[in-house]
Amino acid sequence: MKELVVISGKGGTGKTSIVASFAALAETAVLADCDVDAADLHLVLDPKIVRREDFSGGKRARIRTDDCAACGKCLELCRFGAIHFDGTGNGVVAKTYRVDPIACEGCGVCAWFCPAKAVEFGPVINGEWFLSETRHGPLVHAKLGIAAESSGKLVSTVRAAARKLAEQQGRELVIIDGSPGIGCPVIASITGASLVLIVTEPTLSGQHDLERVIDLARHFEIPAMLCVNKWDLNPQIADEIESLARKRGIQVAGRVRYDCGVTRAQIHQKSVVEYQPDGCAEDVREVWHRVRRALEPNTSSKPTGERTAST
Amino acid sequence: MRISIASGKGGTGKTTVATNLAFVAAQAGLSVTYLDCDVEEPNGAIFLKPQIQEDRAVCTAVPKVDLDKCTGCGKCGQICQYSAIVSMNKMVLTFPELCHGCAGCWLVCLAGATRESQREIGRLQAGPAGGVQFVQGLLNIGQAMSPPLIRAVKAAAPQAELTIVDCPPGTSCPVIEAIRGSDYVLLVTEPTPFGLNDLRLAVETVRQLKLPFGVVINRADMGDDQTRRFCGRAGISVLAEIPDVRAVAEAYSRGLLAAQASSAYRSMFEHLLKTLTGQVLR
Numbered sequence: 052m053k054e055l056v057v058i059s060g061k062g063g064t065g066k067t068s069i070v071a072s073f074a075a076l077a078e079t080a081v082l083a084d085c086d087v088d089a090a091d092l093h094l095v096l097d098p099k100i101v102r103r104e105d106f107s108g109g110k111r112a113r114i115r116t117d118d119c120a121a122c123g124k125c126l127e128l129c130r131f132g133a134i135h136f137d138g139t140g141n142g143v144v145a146k147t148y149r150v151d152p153i154a155c156e157g158c159g160v161c162a163w164f165c166p167a168k169a170v171e172f173g174p175v176i177n178g179e180w181f182l183s184e185t186r187h188g189p190l191v192h193a194k195l196g197i198a199a200e201s202s203g204k205l206v207s208t209v210r211a212a213a214r215k216l217a218e219q220q221g222r223e224l225v226i227i228d229g230s231p232g233i234g235c236p237v238i239a240s241i242t243g244a245s246l247v248l249i250v251t252e253p254t255l256s257g258q259h260d261l262e263r264v265i266d267l268a269r270h271f272e273i274p275a276m277l278c279v280n281k282w283d284l285n286p287q288i289a290d291e292i293e294s295l296a297r298k299r300g301i302q303v304a305g306r307v308r309y310d311c312g313v314t315r316a317q318i319h320q321k322s323v324v325e326y327q328p329d330g331c332a333e334d335v336r337e338v339w340h341r342v343r344r345a346l347e348p349n350t351s352s353k354p355t356g357e358r359t360a361s362t
Numbered sequence: 363m364r365i366s367i368a369s370g371k372g373g374t375g376k377t378t379v380a381t382n383l384a385f386v387a388a389q390a391g392l393s394v395t396y397l398d399c400d401v402e403e404p405n406g407a408i409f410l411k412p413q414i415q416e417d418r419a420v421c422t423a424v425p426k427v428d429l430d431k432c433t434g435c436g437k438c439g440q441i442c443q444y445s446a447i448v449s450m451n452k453m454v455l456t457f458p459e460l461c462h463g464c465a466g467c468w469l470v471c472l473a474g475a476t477r478e479s480q481r482e483i484g485r486l487q488a489g490p491a492g493g494v495q496f497v498q499g500l501l502n503i504g505q506a507m508s509p510p511l512i513r514a515v516k517a518a519a520p521q522a523e524l525t526i527v528d529c530p531p532g533t534s535c536p537v538i539e540a541i542r543g544s545d546y547v548l549l550v551t552e553p554t555p556f557g558l559n560d561l562r563l564a565v566e567t568v569r570q571l572k573l574p575f576g577v578v579i580n581r582a583d584m585g586d587d588q589t590r591r592f593c594g595r596a597g598i599s600v601l602a603e604i605p606d607v608r609a610v611a612e613a614y615s616r617g618l619l620a621a622q623a624s625s626a627y628r629s630m631f632e633h634l635l636k637t638l639t640g641q642v643l644r
Contacts, residue, residue, distance in 0.1 A: 063373010158464030232402035235506035254615035
């Protein structure tokens with residue numbers, strides 16, 4: 052069973068649009084939306100939710116006003132600026148201390164050291180995840196609570212559920228829609244994956260961000276391929292990007308032209324390969340074929356040109 | 363005045379709006395600071411082209427354990443919520459990448475075996491960019507957490523009449539860290555179903571933080587009218603609608619500021635700056 056993760060570094064390069072098309076072309080994959088704080092894949096897959104689970108990403112502290120002796124120990128110790136001396140009085144003291152739940156990092160230090168044992172500290176539900184059915188196969192997706200942390204943990208939860216589903220249903224491929232950046236949700240999406248497809252755009256920003264995301268894939272020793280989306284916006288930079296990728300031992304999976312059909316398809320809640328036969332849909336099919344080949348068990352998709360730190 | 367430029371969806375034009383606003387504000391004679399708080403993938407420098415004069419490591423607190431002093435009480439492992447320090451008999455293991463720097467384990471250590479140490483998570487770079495004071499953070503590859511570096515970038519901000527905070531995409535903790543303490547949040551979106559979906563999430567986020575906000579619809583003619591209608595129904599101010607012009611996209615691809623490449627765009631951003639300052643002062 053293989054896991055293909057689509058990431059980008061730079062936001063807005065077309066990961067979700069491409070994953071939606073891959074879902075249509077793959078036909079037998081399990082899909083996972085790991086962009087948990089801004090999930091969009093469900094908007095073009097029309098999922099029917101079959102199962103819903105709460106997600107607890109951590110703990111929160113809450114000071115019991117009645118028990119607070121206003122000693123200020125919590126404020127002294129909190130490293131995250133989450134304690135404020137603006138709670139209501141409780142008959143013993145005129146003002147009490149209060150935790151800002153958004154700033155609270157869930158470390159538990161205030162609860163541990165409070166002399167009055169006035170701090171409640173426990174798990175908080177700060178998201179949910181879903182198992183759904185779609186016309187292209189099962190989809191595991193999630194919604195992280197507003198201003199919540201632990202996006203990495205929710206990503207890991209979604210991935211584990213997708214893998215389990217693939218094993219149960221005898222499906223050979225999990226396709227993961229990743230998030231932008233290189234931080235914890237991206238790291239949680241790619242560690243241990245079979246192949247990463249980096250989707251970028253032909254701009255200096257895209258090129259700059261690509262270098263960092265290649266560094267990330269190298270750091271975690273995950274094989275990677277590249278696709279330049281909207282390549283005709285700047286063919287020269289598209290060439291430079293493909294050239295830099297090859298120098299770094301990244302296989303080029305292909306390039307996709309700019310096409311308003313992508314937005315029109317999205318408005319019609321379809322992937323572009325379902326919406327139109329031509330234009331960029333042809334390009335996406337070619338990219339998919341190369342990615343599919345790289346995922347086959349007897350094909351080596353390991354990079355050739357660059358040594359990883361361990362070799 | 364501190365204004366954060368955020369979005370929800372990636373690639374909607376935050377850096378475009380942030381850098382162009384900084385540029386026209388400086389041209390108008392305001393003292394301006396631009397903070398690139400998208401520390402995972404900062405791009406502001408491509409457009410503002412700063413001369414970096416300060417380049418330093420940013421560290422966070424992590425535990426350092428002297429096993430000779432350890433009594434094996436296990437309290438460090440008990441207090442840690444992140445499995446960043448694990449105690450078995452007198453064997454203590456630390457996992458610095460998981461550490462949130464809460465100080466719990468060294469506060470709780472009565473034997474003085476565990477103490478505070480520092481670990482580099484990224485770099486901070488600063489310097490002038492024309493009339494703009496530029497600061498950016500660059501997260502080290504493989505580092506999971508960006509909020510401590512974002513905090514460092516904000517702390518390093520030189521005083522100015524206008525501070526523009528270029529935020530990362532999304533709605534979770536890096537964005538919260540970046541937009542906290544702003545006078546106003548400008549949400550940049552695109553008029554597509556994905557853009558609108560993520561805009562709704564971003565709106566919920568700024569509302570939770572009780573920050574005043576408004577919207578800029580970028581590439582305003584590329585999608586449908588649902589975003590405009592959503593803002594209308596929700597009573598959300600749309601401060602500007604920037605058209606989708608291929609020549610400007612091409613200039614962007616080459617690292618050019620739209621306000622330098624096109625006088626029409628320069629006027630647009632000057633107008634947006636005026637509208638924005640009007641909104642904030644209200």
